[in-house]
């Protein structure tokens with residue numbers, strides 16, 4: 001049994017840091033790769049909170065309730081055993097963060113306070129002001145720094161993973177990464193690799209995601225044989241603030257704290273919102289879904305807002321509706337939502353304490369990702385995945401505040417599974433070095449070709465075109481003919497990609513070459529998403545086709561699995577493990593019917 | 599057509615000299631500095647029509663919470679993602695921060711800030727990550743104070759503005775505020791001495807000249823001078839007691 005184990009982790013968001021902490025704590029070595037310094041990972045953006053059934057409010061919340069909400073909210077596409085395991089671990093995860101010093105909001109007794117989020121009737125979301133992700137990420141960053149000082153973790157910040165190193169038996173033996181300043185490519189041997197590279201929002205051009213969320217690392221694994229599951233399930237968040245460079249999120253906690261969504265009843269009503277009387281306002285979520293009101297799950301809220309705007313009912317006839325907090329005392333708002341209100345104020349200029357915010361849905365989260373088993377192992381031996389980049393847990397739609405907990409859960413499961421693999425795998429010995437040289441050389445050739453290439457196409461314009469067509473056709477409402485057109489367009493873009501010129505004669509710390517590499521990978525993943533959606537002729541969770549408006553369990557209660565081939569993705573389907581809860585119809589206009597505890 | 603003029607201080611590589619380049623892009627409402635840079639990199643041609651290299655800069659969250667995109671804009675250090683063109687004097691002047699090694703164009707290397715976090719033991723010494731139940735109960739008031747410090751995104755604005763901060767001479771307000779964050783926590787307080795030692799050397803807290811520039815530029819409104827005051831007191835007391843123990 002090997003004792004000097006080294007595990008490479010790609011990504012230092014919540015999932016990657018959670019895994020790094022566990023592996024270092026077990027006494028093993030970690031090489032930690034991240035495009036940006038890990039403390040600047042996308043997880044800092046999470047605002048609202050983290051779920052765990054602790055039942056501090058005495059509402060009868062339980063792990064089973066959390067599990068039922070998660071599976072029901074995900075429209076029964078999630079494998080149930082890992083979803084249940086996550087809910088079981090959730091309270092301990094929150095307590096651990098509490099011990100690490102996260103300044104969670106407190107009750108009068110000094111206990112952890114909880115707020116309500118979408119898709120549940122319980123106060124189940126622990127929060128640190130309105131910047132929970134930032135606080136949680138920092139707590140893990142601090143613990144990993146402690147292990148770094150102790151020599152257990154070596155960070156490679158500013159290194160981008162480009163590909164896996166696979167041996168002749170398709171076993172993962174490490175990875176090749178690129179130094180983002182010198183563009184040096186280097187192979188890093190490892191006994192196991194954990195991918196924790198986050199979501200792929202940049203495929204849609206503008207999204208609520210950070211700029212490193214390209215999905216490029218995942219696409220590289222896919223190209224090398226890792227399966228990608230449920231790609232078509234993309235969560236579009238109901239409330240974002242449209243911007244020139246990105247869509248900034250307005251957290252669900254705004255509705256959790258009582259925010260109400262409405263439009264004027266009279267189409268094109270030009271009056272200022274405050275001068276429109278109550279009875280001339282259409283609170284369309286509350287009317288249609290009395291049981292959950294403004295806190296219906298995201299896919300439903302998004303479609304309703306989208307449709308209201310399509311019908312020309314948006315504020316000023318534009319793609320926007322009001323999210324109104326003005327009925328809540330400013331002091332309460334500052335205490336509970338300060339950070340997110342500042343974001344709105346900073347980027348829009350209005351004060352949401354006094355003027356209703358104008359919001360519209362924006363691409364937010366990928367339920368799909370690398371296929372993993374219940375121990376976070378991908379189909380490639382020695383390769384694991386955790387966090388937003390894996391497909392487990394959330395099914396067809398993720399509930400708010402369930403992602404942070406799933407990232408940490410994934411990291412905590414992946415760590416021991418990676419160690420176990422590493423302890424038992426036979427090492428290749430000295431003749432193994434060939435595979436590292438080969439893969440490094442292969443990556444160098446790709447870079448060299450791109451650098452030499454001089455064509456008329458502009459990579460940033462190609463990215464814009466991809467983002468636009470993906471947003472138009474592969475988000476809230478999907479039609480088969482438009483999905484087909486989108487795939488044609490993606491193939492055209494892939495073809496034009498071979499004629500881009502990277503347009504930067506200074507290769508030192510250039511942004512151009514890394515972006516070009518990411519773009520190529522995003523195009524492949526975009527096809528997986530689009531064709532997965534084209535194939536799935538039903539509506540389930542975030543995937544909605546007006547031509548197939550109902551969920552179709554007999555034909556489609558199954559996981560989409562895409563595998564790479566030179567011609568495009570090859571699809572197959574896996575059964576979903578529904579061993580704990582029988583599927584039932586999702587209906588948020590009524591109280592959720594309890595199922596008997598299995 | 600309405601345009602925006604942008605001056606960028608360029609540096610091709612760490613040892614090359616800096617020079618200014620002027621760009622012009624079409625005006626649109628609601629632009630921020632990052633979207634201007636994105637526009638420029640699509641087609642890097644200067645205002646006078648010279649083909650040039652695209653500028654390099656750092657960005658990630660685009661909502662002022664990751665801290666990466668910090669630069670000096672019209673002479674003031676701040677995040678470029680939250681710098682709205684409509685609110686800035688024109689032409690807009692972009693420069694890299696000056697207190698950190700300049701890698702290329704607007705990119706700097708702030709690893710010294712993370713090294714300082716190591717020095718002051720900016721973490722809680724957990725017994726282990728296994729389930730030991732919740733942490734200590736805390737008063738919401740104390741939590742609110744800690745929350746303010748815990749929002750520090752290691753952006754470096756305070757260090758850029760601090761007249762005392764210059765490479766190795768002074769550890770700076772960011773690290774001192776993190777000492778405060780952890781010394782305020784019941785479990786963190788158990789290792790407060792290690793943290794105090796981290797800010798008591800030659801380059802320690804006594805170098806602060808109380809110029810208060812740091813609080814004025816901190817984008818997260820972190821009460822840095824309060825942290826410095828509190829930690830100064832703590833170190834003095836600790837120094838005294840340490841001396842008495844001898």
Ligand SMILES: Cc1cc2nc3c(=O)[nH]c(=O)nc-3n(C[C@H](O)[C@H](O)[C@H](O)COP(=O)(O)OP(=O)(O)OC[C@H]3O[C@@H](n4cnc5c(N)ncnc54)[C@H](O)[C@@H]3O)c2cc1C
Pocket residue numbers: 010011012013014015016033034035036038041042043044045046047048049050051132133159160161162196197198199208209210212213216217249251364365386387388389400401402403404405407
């Ligand atoms: C605005 C916003 C608000 C949110 N709010 C909430 C919330 O309140 N509650 C909730 O539960 N969820 C929320 N989410 C979702 C949640 O934040 C994310 O799903 C989660 O943070 C993802 O964490 P992660 O660890 O998987 O990856 P990330 O935090 O995205 O980290 C990815 C890491 O991978 C690295 N990386 C990527 N590619 C490479 C590569 N090729 N080589 C090397 N490194 C690489 C990056 O540098 C980074 O360190 C929110 C999301 C957004 C966008």
Ligand code: SF4
Pocket residue numbers: 759760761762763770771805806807808809810811812813822823826
């Ligand atoms: S108060 Fe101290 S730390 Fe702040 S700017 Fe002045 S000298 Fe620097």
Ligand code: SF4
Pocket residue numbers: 749750751752753754755756757771772775815816817818819820822
């Ligand atoms: S204290 Fe403020 S200015 Fe200084 S690094 Fe932290 S956030 Fe930036």
Ligand code: FES
Pocket residue numbers: 656657658659660661662663664665666667668677678679680
């Ligand atoms: S990009 Fe994160 S602070 Fe500006």
